[in-house]
Amino acid sequence: MAKKVDEFSNRWGIVLASLGMAIGAGNLWRFPRIAGEYGGAFIILWMFFLLVWSIPLLMAELAIGKHFKKGTIGSLGSISGKKFTWLGVFVTLCTLGIAFYYSVVTGWSLRYFILNTHNLVDYLVGSGTMNTKIGSDHAYMQSFWSSISNANWETLLCYIVTVFLAIWVLSKGVKEGLEKVNKILIPTLFILLMVVSAFALQMPGGWQGLEYLFTIDFNHFSNPTIWVEAISDSAWSTGAGWGLMITIGSFSNKREDVTLNTFLGAFGNNTAALLAAMAILPAVFAMAATPHEATEYLESGSQALTFTIIPQLFANMPGGPFLSFIFFGAFLMAAFSSLLPMIQLLIKNLTDYKLSRKKAAFVAGTCCILFGLPSAYSIDFFSNQDWVWGLGLIVSGIFIAFLVMRYGVTKFKKDFIDESSDFKMPHWYFRLMINSIFFLGLFLVYWWMSQGYSEYPWFDADGNWNVIDIYSNASIVTQWGIILLIGIVFNGWFYKKFVKK
Amino acid sequence: MSNEAIIGMVFCLMLTVGGFLFFLVKAIRSGKPDKNKDPSVDTD
Numbered sequence: 001m002a003k004k005v006d007e008f009s010n011r012w013g014i015v016l017a018s019l020g021m022a023i024g025a026g027n028l029w030r031f032p033r034i035a036g037e038y039g040g041a042f043i044i045l046w047m048f049f050l051l052v053w054s055i056p057l058l059m060a061e062l063a064i065g066k067h068f069k070k071g072t073i074g075s076l077g078s079i080s081g082k083k084f085t086w087l088g089v090f091v092t093l094c095t096l097g098i099a100f101y102y103s104v105v106t107g108w109s110l111r112y113f114i115l116n117t118h119n120l121v122d123y124l125v126g127s128g129t130m131n132t133k134i135g136s137d138h139a140y141m142q143s144f145w146s147s148i149s150n151a152n153w154e155t156l157l158c159y160i161v162t163v164f165l166a167i168w169v170l171s172k173g174v175k176e177g178l179e180k181v182n183k184i185l186i187p188t189l190f191i192l193l194m195v196v197s198a199f200a201l202q203m204p205g206g207w208q209g210l211e212y213l214f215t216i217d218f219n220h221f222s223n224p225t226i227w228v229e230a231i232s233d234s235a236w237s238t239g240a241g242w243g244l245m246i247t248i249g250s251f252s253n254k255r256e257d258v259t260l261n262t263f264l265g266a267f268g269n270n271t272a273a274l275l276a277a278m279a280i281l282p283a284v285f286a287m288a289a290t291p292h293e294a295t296e297y298l299e300s301g302s303q304a305l306t307f308t309i310i311p312q313l314f315a316n317m318p319g320g321p322f323l324s325f326i327f328f329g330a331f332l333m334a335a336f337s338s339l340l341p342m343i344q345l346l347i348k349n350l351t352d353y354k355l356s357r358k359k360a361a362f363v364a365g366t367c368c369i370l371f372g373l374p375s376a377y378s379i380d381f382f383s384n385q386d387w388v389w390g391l392g393l394i395v396s397g398i399f400i401a402f403l404v405m406r407y408g409v410t411k412f413k414k415d416f417i418d419e420s421s422d423f424k425m426p427h428w429y430f431r432l433m434i435n436s437i438f439f440l441g442l443f444l445v446y447w448w449m450s451q452g453y454s455e456y457p458w459f460d461a462d463g464n465w466n467v468i469d470i471y472s473n474a475s476i477v478t479q480w481g482i483i484l485l486i487g488i489v490f491n492g493w494f495y496k497k498f499v500k501k
Numbered sequence: 502m503s504n505e506a507i508i509g510m511v512f513c514l515m516l517t518v519g520g521f522l523f524f525l526v527k528a529i530r531s532g533k534p535d536k537n538k539d540p541s542v543d544t545d
Binding site: 011015039040043044047207210211213214215216257260261263264267268270271274422423 | 502503505506507508509510512513514516517518520521523524525527528531
């Protein structure tokens with residue numbers, strides 16, 4: 001019996017899905033901190049790398065998914081041929097590595113949303129002592145964060161609830177599940193960020209946050225770190241190289257305009273990130289005693305800023321519990337809307353393997369809960385996974401660029417992108433950028449690994465392979481090696497089951 | 502706010518939000534050519 005293909009109803013379904021995928025926790029906790037550190041110079045470079053790194057990769061991914069209508073292994077395997085199917089396996093497993101620990105972040109955001117709801121209710125109808133405690137006792141939020149990030153049953157429960165919720169949404173299909181949820185989440189998220197921004201800017205000192213964010217210091221351009229931070233943030237924030245756009249593309253109508261949809265989604269992501277910075281930085285400056293104290297807060301790190309400092313700052317302002325409730329509501333929405341396509345990536349690959357959608361959703365949820373457990377249980381394990389697979393995304397980007405180069409960049413653009421695009425980019429732009437991605441990616445991997453985040457990057461003091469260290473290169477190489485080995489050893493099987501089928 | 506910060510803000514917002522609005526208007530103006538009027542079917 002004939003049945004309807006599950007696909008997005010129109011352009012806006014795809015754009016909202018790509019916005020939901022890209023606007024994640026990173027936009028609210030990482031970007032404002034880094035943008036605040038370097039100011040306008042960072043924003044200019046970040047926009048430059050949106051055009052150089054992120055948009056060409058996202059365009060290639062969306063076009064590949066739309067053309068082959070398969071998941072990441074099937075689509076990338078179809079363009080690479082049997083010999084290089086393992087490249088698609090690497091991209092898939094790398095993104096799953098992120099999905100497993102990212103579901104824990106979504107669990108944390110739910111836990112903080114519950115805390116802030118509790119605080120708001122206590123503030124409105126109770127004694128308000130909880131808000132006083134959050135605002136005046138620095139150790140209170142610190143110990144709350146320490147407790148939920150290490151072996152805490154509440155974290156486990158929140159994390160399992162968010163995964164179940166994601167599976168429930170995705171089991172309804174792309175049109176009835178993902179598209180409908182994004183129609184609510186994304187516009188609400190934009191509105192909430194604008195509300196926080198408007199509140200913060202009305203407070204004395206709030207404008208100093210904007211001054212800090214937008215002042216362009218030309219001396220920064222000669223600092224190599226800001227260039228690397230800008231390209232890394234663009235790659236991580238937009239989701240370029242994750243294979244998520246392949247998944248979204250596989251559910252799109254064949255008449256979709258790849259170029260316009262990609263540009264709209266990518267610029268929308270950056271707009272949301274800038275909006276988040278315009279909400280958070282003025283809030284931090286308005287509530288800190290001095291500008292110096294505000295900059296100290298910003299330099300304290302992403303997790304500390306979001307989970308310990310911001311609740312404390314909100315608690316000290318008039319009506320703060322309202323704002324804190326709105327901020328963590330937005331944070332939960334951003335995290336959840338990014339988790340959905342990550343799990344959808346696994347579901348799509350499983351349905352390619354001929355599992356029914358409901359069975360695939362169940363398997364994906366079980367995998368997420370099982371493999372995410374260690375990250376929910378230990379913050380050290382979480383940090384290790386974030387480091388290993390975060391950098392792995394750059395490798396995924398290199399692999400996708402390599403496949404496009406192997407096919408022929410101009411031919412790829414004509415066959416895959418321009419066939420349905422009214423809005424076309426010049427051939428030279430796409431050719432230059434894809435070639436740049438390959439070499440820039442190699443440089444980035446070298447640069448991050450040479451930064452020496454671990455005291456013993458390869459071997460420990462006793463001369464043993466330092467695989468246990470959270471930030472060691474040995475840990476990265478070992479885990480990448482394992483998934484590469486899986487891809488290469490079972491290359492033929494993956495080709496037979498996901499590509500040829 | 503200092504003049505440098507105002508110039509930086511206008512420039513950065515033009516690049517980011519301006520770019521987003523430009524593509525948003527372009528997408529709205531292009532109508533709904535991608536609207537799936539005749540839902541495709543498959544037989545699996």
